[in-house]
Amino acid sequence: MNNIFRNIRNILVCASILFWAAVPLSAEDAASSSGNAVPEDEGIDVKGVIFGHIGDSYEWHLTDIGDKSIAIPLPMIVHSSNTGWHCFMSSRLEAGAEYKGFRIASEGKNEGKVVETGADGQEIRPFDISITKNVLALMINSLITVILILCCSRWYRRHDALKEAPTGIAAVLEPVISMINNDVIKSSIGPGYERYSSYLLTVFFFILVNNLMGIIPFFPGGANVTGNIAVTLALAVGTFLLTNLTTNRHYWKDIFCPDVPLWLKPILVLIEVFGVFTKPFALMIRLFANIMAGHSLILCIVTVIFITAKLGAAIGGSMTVVSVLFGLFMDCLELLVAFIQAYVFTMLSAVFIGLAHERPAKQAE
Amino acid sequence: MSLLLPDSGLLFWMTLIFLIVFFILAKFGFPVVTRMVDKRKEYIDNSLRLAREADEKMSRLAEEQARIMTQAREEQNRILKEAAQARDNMIRKAQEQAQDEAQKILDEAKVKIEAEKQSALMEIRSQVALLSVKVAEKVIRQDLSSDKAQMDLVYKLLDELTAPGTKDKTS
Numbered sequence: 001m002n003n004i005f006r007n008i009r010n011i012l013v014c015a016s017i018l019f020w021a022a023v024p025l026s027a028e029d030a031a032s033s034s035g036n037a038v039p040e041d042e043g044i045d046v047k048g049v050i051f052g053h054i055g056d057s058y059e060w061h062l063t064d065i066g067d068k069s070i071a072i073p074l075p076m077i078v079h080s081s082n083t084g085w086h087c088f089m090s091s092r093l094e095a096g097a098e099y100k101g102f103r104i105a106s107e108g109k110n111e112g113k114v115v116e117t118g119a120d121g122q123e124i125r126p127f128d129i130s131i132t133k134n135v136l137a138l139m140i141n142s143l144i145t146v147i148l149i150l151c152c153s154r155w156y157r158r159h160d161a162l163k164e165a166p167t168g169i170a171a172v173l174e175p176v177i178s179m180i181n182n183d184v185i186k187s188s189i190g191p192g193y194e195r196y197s198s199y200l201l202t203v204f205f206f207i208l209v210n211n212l213m214g215i216i217p218f219f220p221g222g223a224n225v226t227g228n229i230a231v232t233l234a235l236a237v238g239t240f241l242l243t244n245l246t247t248n249r250h251y252w253k254d255i256f257c258p259d260v261p262l263w264l265k266p267i268l269v270l271i272e273v274f275g276v277f278t279k280p281f282a283l284m285i286r287l288f289a290n291i292m293a294g295h296s297l298i299l300c301i302v303t304v305i306f307i308t309a310k311l312g313a314a315i316g317g318s319m320t321v322v323s324v325l326f327g328l329f330m331d332c333l334e335l336l337v338a339f340i341q342a343y344v345f346t347m348l349s350a351v352f353i354g355l356a357h358e359r360p361a362k363q364a365e
Numbered sequence: 366m367s368l369l370l371p372d373s374g375l376l377f378w379m380t381l382i383f384l385i386v387f388f389i390l391a392k393f394g395f396p397v398v399t400r401m402v403d404k405r406k407e408y409i410d411n412s413l414r415l416a417r418e419a420d421e422k423m424s425r426l427a428e429e430q431a432r433i434m435t436q437a438r439e440e441q442n443r444i445l446k447e448a449a450q451a452r453d454n455m456i457r458k459a460q461e462q463a464q465d466e467a468q469k470i471l472d473e474a475k476v477k478i479e480a481e482k483q484s485a486l487m488e489i490r491s492q493v494a495l496l497s498v499k500v501a502e503k504v505i506r507q508d509l510s511s512d513k514a515q516m517d518l519v520y521k522l523l524d525e526l527t528a529p530g531t532k533d534k535t536s
Contacts, residue, residue: 056372111367128374135378142386149394156401162408174402181399197399198391206386230371234379292368 044306050299054224054292055112056134058090058104062219072219076130078102080116090130102126137213137223138231145209148173180204180346188350189357196353199242203235204346211291211338215331226341227292229284236284239349244276247356279352283345290341294334301326497526 052061060072073091080086083101092099093114096106105115110125118124131139148169155170166174185197210231213221225231255272258265301323308319500522 051368055368056375129377130374131378132375134375135382138379138382142382146386146389146394149390149398153394153397156397161401161405170398174398177395177398178402181402194399198395199387201395201399202387202390205390206383228372228375229369230373230375231379233371234376234383238383 044303046300046303046307049303050296053222053299054227054295056132056228057112058093058114058130058132060133060136060219060223074131074133074136076102076114077128078114078130079127081124081126082116082119133223134225134228134231137220137225138210140220141210141213141225142206144213145205148209149205152177177201180343184343184347185350188347189354192357193350195246196242196350199238200346200350200353203238203349204342207235207287207345208339208342211342212335214291214295215334215338224292224295226287227290227295229288232284232288235287235345236280239283239352240277240280243280243349243352243356246353251356279348283348287341287345290337294330294337298327298330298334301330 058076059074062070062072064070073089075087076090076093077085077087080101086100086102088099093102093104096103101116102114103116105111105113105123108123110123113125114128114130115123116126151169152173155166155168159166165171180201181197185200186193189196207226210225214224214226216222255276256269258268258272260268304323305316305320309316311319504518504522
C-alpha cells in the first residue's frame with residue numbers, strides 16, 4: 001500500500017514538474033514566432049511558419065532579430081556521384097548561396113533540400129546524410145534517454161535494492177519501467193516476454209523523451225522528431241522485423257494456410273498477408289500523425305495572435321488572451337499525448353509480438 | 366507531399382542512432398533494473414509470506430498460552446480448595462482430640478477428687494472416733510458437780526456429734 005502511494009506520489013511530482021514546465025511554453029512560442037512575423041508587414045506566412053517548424057532543415061533556426069535570422073549552422077555531409085564526398089557547414093548555403101556546386105532548392109520537388117546541378121543543367125539530388133535539425137535533435141534526445149536510463153541502472157548496480165528504497169532518478173524511473181514492463185509487456189506477450197522487454201522499453205523511453213523534448217519550444221527541444229515519418233518508419237520497421245523474425249511456424253501457418261474452407265483460403269491469405277504489413281504501418285502513421293498534428297495545432301493557435309494583431313487593439317488583445325489560454329490547454333494536452341503515444345506504440349508492438357506467439361499456448365492446452 | 370515521404374538521410378541516422386541506443390540500453394540499462402525489481406518483488410513476497418507464517422505462529426502461541434493460563438488457574442483453585450478442606454479437617458480433628466483429652470483429664474480429676482474425698486472422709490471418720498473417744502474420756506474424767514452444767518455439756522456434745530453424724534449418714 002505504501003509502495004503504491006509512493007509510486008503515485010512520484011508520478012504526481014513528475015507530472016507537476018512537467019505541467020509547470022509547460023506554462024511558459026505558450027509565451028515562448030509567441031516570442032519565437034513573433035520574430036518571423038515582425039518583418040512582414042503585409043501578413044504572416046502561416047503555412048511557411050508551420051511547415052518550416054514541422055519539417056526538417058539544414059540549420060537550427062532559433063529566432064529572427066530584425067531582418068537577421070539567428071540559426072545554428074549544422075554540418076552537411078553529401079556524396080555527389082561526380083565529385084565524391086563533401087562535408088561543410090550549412091551556413092555556406094545560406095540565402096540561396098551556392099558552394100561547391102551545391103545549393104538548397106527553393107522550389108520544385110526537392111524544395112528545401114540540397115541539390116547540385118548536373119552536366120545537363122538538371123537538378124540532381126546527391127546522397128545526403130547531413131546532420132539536419134532532426135538528426136541533431138535525435139542525437140540530443142537519445143543522449144538524454146541513455147543518460148537517464150544508465151543513471152537509473154547505475155543506482156541498482158551500486159546499491160542493494162533488497163535493503164534500501166531507490167532514490168533520485170531511480171525512484172522516478174523505476175515505477176515507469178515497472179509499469180511498462182509488467183502491465184504492458186508482460187501482460188501482452190505472456191511467457192517469454194523477457195526477450196522483448198529491452199526493445200520495447202527502449203522504444204517507450206525513446207518515443208517519450210523525443211515527444212516531451214518536442215514540446216519544449218526552444219533549443220535543444222522543439223524539433224518535430226517523432227512527428228517525422230522517417231523516424232516513425234524506422235521504429236515501425238523495428239517492430240515489424242522483431243515480430244516476424246522471432247515468431248513460430250504456427251504464426252506462418254495461420255497466415256498462409258488458415259483453418260478455413262478451401263474457397264475462402266485465397267481471400268483470407270491475402271487479408272492476412274496484407275495485415276502483416278498494415279499493423280506496423282498503422283503504428284508508423286499513428287505516431288507520426290498524432291505528434292505532427294499536435295505541433296501544427298499549437299503553432300496554429302500561436303499564429304492566431306499575429307493574424308488578429310492587425311485587426312485592432314480590442315480584437316487582437318482579446319484573441320491573444322484566448323489563444324494563450326488555448327495554447328496552454330494544448331500544451332498540457334500534448335504532454336498527455338506525448339505519454340499516451342509512447343505508451344500506445346509500446347503496447348501495440350507488444351500486442352503484435354504477443355499475437356505472433358499465441359498459438360503454441362493454445363495447442364498445448 | 367514531402368511530409369509523407371521519409372527522407373533517406375534522416376532514416377539512415379535514425380536507424381543508426383536507434384540501434385546504438387537500443388544496444389547500450391539492452392546491455393547496460395533495462396536488464397539491470399528489471400532484474401533487480403523482479404528480485405526485490407520476489408524478496409518482498411517472500412518476506413510477506415514469512416511474516417504471515419510468524420503471525421500465525423504467534424497467534425497459535427497466544428492461544429496455547431491462554432489455555433495454559435486457564436489450566437493453571439483451575440489447578441490453583443483446586444489446590445486452594447483442597448488446602449482449605451485439609452485445614453478444616455485438621456482443626457476439627459484437633460478440636461475433637463482436645464475435647465477428648467479435656468474430658469479425660471476432667472474424668473481423671475473427678476475420680477481423683479472422689480478418691481481424695483473418700484480418703485478425707487475416712488480420715489475424718491477416724492478423727493471423729495478418736496475425738497469422741499477423747500471427749501468421752503474427758504467427760505468421764507470431769508467433775509460433774511452440777512446437774513445443769515452436766516446437762517449443758519451433754520447437749521453441747523450431742524449437738525456437736527449429731528450434726529456431722531446426720532450429714533454423714535445421708536451422704
